[in-house]
Amino acid sequence: MNSESPIGVFDSGIGGLTVVRALTHRMPHENIVYFGDTARVPYGPKSTQVVREYAAQDTDVLLEHHVKMIIVACNTVSAVALDVVQKRAKVPVMGVILPGAGAAVKASGKKRVGVIGTVGTISSNAYTNAIRQLDPGVQVFGRACPLFVPLAEEGWIDHKATELIAKEYLFPLTLEKIDTLVLGCTHYPILKQVITRVLHDAVTLIDSGEATAEAAALLLEERGLKNTSTLKPNLRFSVSDVPHMFTEVGERFLGQRLGKVHRISGLSH
Numbered sequence: 313m314n315s316e317s318p319i320g321v322f323d324s325g326i327g328g329l330t331v332v333r334a335l336t337h338r339m340p341h342e343n344i345v346y347f348g349d350t351a352r353v354p355y356g357p358k359s360t361q362v363v364r365e366y367a368a369q370d371t372d373v374l375l376e377h378h379v380k381m382i383i384v385a386c387n388t389v390s391a392v393a394l395d396v397v398q399k400r401a402k403v404p405v406m407g408v409i410l411p412g413a414g415a416a417v418k419a420s421g422k423k424r425v426g427v428i429g430t431v432g433t434i435s436s437n438a439y440t441n442a443i444r445q446l447d448p449g450v451q452v453f454g455r456a457c458p459l460f461v462p463l464a465e466e467g468w469i470d471h472k473a474t475e476l477i478a479k480e481y482l483f484p485l486t487l488e489k490i491d492t493l494v495l496g497c498t499h500y501p502i503l504k505q506v507i508t509r510v511l512h513d514a515v516t517l518i519d520s521g522e523a524t525a526e527a528a529a530l531l532l533e534e535r536g537l538k539n540t541s542t543l544k545p546n547l548r549f550s551v552s553d554v555p556h557m558f559t560e561v562g563e564r565f566l567g568q569r570l571g572k573v574h575r576i577s578g579l580s581h
Contacts, residue, residue: 313378313379313380313403314380314537315380315536315537315538315539315540315541316343316539316541317343317378317379317380317537318342318343318344318345318377318378318379318380318546318548319335319339319342319343319344319345319379319380319381319382319383319528319532320344320345320346320347320374320375320377320379320381320382320383321335321344321345321346321347321374321382321383321385322346322347322348322349322370322371322373322374322382322383322384322385322386322389323346323347323348323349323384323385323386323498324348324349324352324353324354324355324356324366324386324388324389325348325349325350325353325354326348326350326353326465326558326561326562326565327385327386327461327464327497327498327499327565328346328348328385328386328498329346329348329498329562329565329566330498330499330501330502330519330521330565330566331383331385331408331498331520331521331524331525332344332346332385332547332566333521333565333566333567333568334519334521334522334524334525335383335521335525335528336545336547336568337525338522338525338526338528338529339525339528339529339532339538339539340545341539341540341541341542341543341545342532342539342545343539343545343546343547344545344546344547344548345374345377345379345548345550346547346548346549346550347370347373347374347550347551347552347576348549348550348551348552349366349370349551349552349579350551350552350553350554350555350558351551351552351553351579352366352552352579354388354430354432354461355386355388355389355432356388356430356431356432356433357431357432358388360392360393363388363389363392363393364392364393364396366389366393367384367389367393367396367397368396368397368400369579370389371396371397371400371401372400373550373576373579375400375401377548379403380403380404380532380537381403381404381405381406381528381531381532381537382397382401382403382404382405382406383405383406383407383408383524383528384397384405384406384407384408385408385498385521385524386408386498387408387409387429387430387432387433387438387496387497387498387520388430388432388433388436389407390407390408390409390438391407391409391432391433391436391438392436392438394407404531404532404535404537406524406527406528406531407524408498408520408521408523408524409438409439409442409496409520410442410527411520411523411524411526411527412439412442412494412495412496412518412519412520412523412524413439413442413443413445413446413494414446414523414527415494415518415520415522415523415526416439416443416450416492416494416518417443417446417447417450419491419492419516419518420450420491420492420516421491422489422490422491423447423449423450423451424450424451424453424488424489424490424491424492425443425450425451425452425453425490425491425492425493425494426452426453426454426455426482426485426488426490426492426493426494426515427439427440427443427452427453427454427455427493427494427496428454428455428456428457428460428481428482428485428493428494428495428496428497428500429454429456429457429496429497429500430456430457430458430461430497431456431458433456433496433497434454434455434456434496435456437454439452439454439494439496440452440454451488453484453485453488453490455481455482455484455485457481457497457500459477459481460477460478460481460497460499460500460503461497461499463477463503464499464500464502464503464565465499465561467561467564469502469503469505469506470505470506474503474506475506475509475510478503478506478507478510479510482507482510482511486511490515491514491515491516492515492516492518493507493511493515493516493517493518494518494520495507495517495518495519495520496520498520498521499565501519501521501522502564502565504517504519547571548574549562549570549571549572549573549574550573550574550575550576551573551574551575551576552575552576552577552579553575554573554575558573559573
């Protein structure tokens with residue numbers, strides 16, 4: 313492992329590509345290996361034990377590439393299995409919840425923070441607990457927005473139906489007078505424009521992926537692991553299944569061409 317070794321990123325599916333997008337913006341010279349467990353997505357409804365087993369296997373996929381750091385882009389794994397990855401990896405490991413929580417605490421002047429995510433992430437209270445650990449005075453209001461995931465994958469980024477659903481989901485949070493909203497799912501940054509419009513610019517949006525990329529950059533610098541090469545970085549994408557339209561959706565999430573997508577076989581179900 314050296315400074316030119318890749319950063320490893322894994323997610324239960326395709327959403328983690330928004331985290332890769334944030335990483336490439338913040339650290340344009342870093343090599344990145346991404347694994348999306350598309351054959352077993354979603355992780356949210358599965359038992360904690362199964363998620364922990366999957367997290368261990370996903371970690372092993374990345375370790376084969378001699379990564380210098382692992383970023384767990386999956387909110388579910390970040391909530392219930394980060395310790396599994398840390399014990400297995402022997403390299404720095406970062407989830408998306410703590411950086412997102414930290415950015416929300418910094419941004420909120422009124423100490424009224426909303427968190428939106430999948431049913432699993434919201435019911436785990438992972439963001440609420442992380443925010444309150446950082447500042448017990450912050451009030452946190454969670455809201456599950458499950459339909460945002462298929463809407464993002466469908467590409468309905470600026471659609472009337474998406475706006476109607478966003479209004480329905482976000483209205484209870486506006487009643488709580490939040491001044492900051494954490495996008496607690498890697499799919500949600502795709503819908504930033506609609507969410508901002510519904511909230512009338514009165515609320516600061518926290519993209520956990522961007523917060524994680526910032527934290528990762530600082531950590532690599534501290535450890536002397538920042539890639540100083542100016543060569544074009546190598547981005548490698550692998551999945552456990554290549555579903556229909558994966559490339560099209562993936563490129564929307566990543567904001568650039570995906571290139572060749574490798575399939576990893578042999579993971580247990």
